[in-house]
Amino acid sequence: MSEKTLFSRIIDREIPSEIIYEDEHCIAFRDISPQAPLHALVVPRKPIPKVADAAAADAGLLGQLLLAAGKVAEQQGYADAYRLVINNGSGAGQTVFHLHVHVLGGRAFKWPPG
Ligand code: 5GP
Numbered sequence: 001m002s003e004k005t006l007f008s009r010i011i012d013r014e015i016p017s018e019i020i021y022e023d024e025h026c027i028a029f030r031d032i033s034p035q036a037p038l039h040a041l042v043v044p045r046k047p048i049p050k051v052a053d054a055a056a057a058d059a060g061l062l063g064q065l066l067l068a069a070g071k072v073a074e075q076q077g078y079a080d081a082y083r084l085v086i087n088n089g090s091g092a093g094q095t096v097f098h099l100h101v102h103v104l105g106g107r108a109f110k111w112p113p114g
Helices: 006-011 056-075
Strands: 019-022 026-030 038-044 082-085 101-105
Touching: 006 026, 006 038, 019 038, 019 056, 026 056, 038 056, 056 082, 056 101
Parallel strands: none
Antiparallel strands: 019 026, 026 038, 038 101, 082 101
């Protein structure tokens, strides 16, 4: 059996985190190294390593993640302006290989992103 991901251990409360949202599909908690006043990670309970590994059968789950990300931003008071980021692969900055959506809010964002 493969080892649990870091985020599965957070989901199972084996590692402490500040959980700010939960539903049957996913969980959201504050990033340990926040890059904005709001920096949460929305993580599916299913440990898909990265978005490129999602299958057609995961289409609904991917939609649930975006809906949850919007709810988190709204609940935290950033409904009008927030940024969602998914890093796919180490070359794009992914460091934890359990799919997650970064929800960032509360500061100005540049385009193109860094
Ligand atoms: P990635 O670089 O894979 O897109 O994002 C991983 C994120 O997970 C990073 O922003 C990093 O700060 C965050 N992170 C890594 N380890 C932990 C942890 O143990 N707890 C929390 N809350 N966030 C973590």
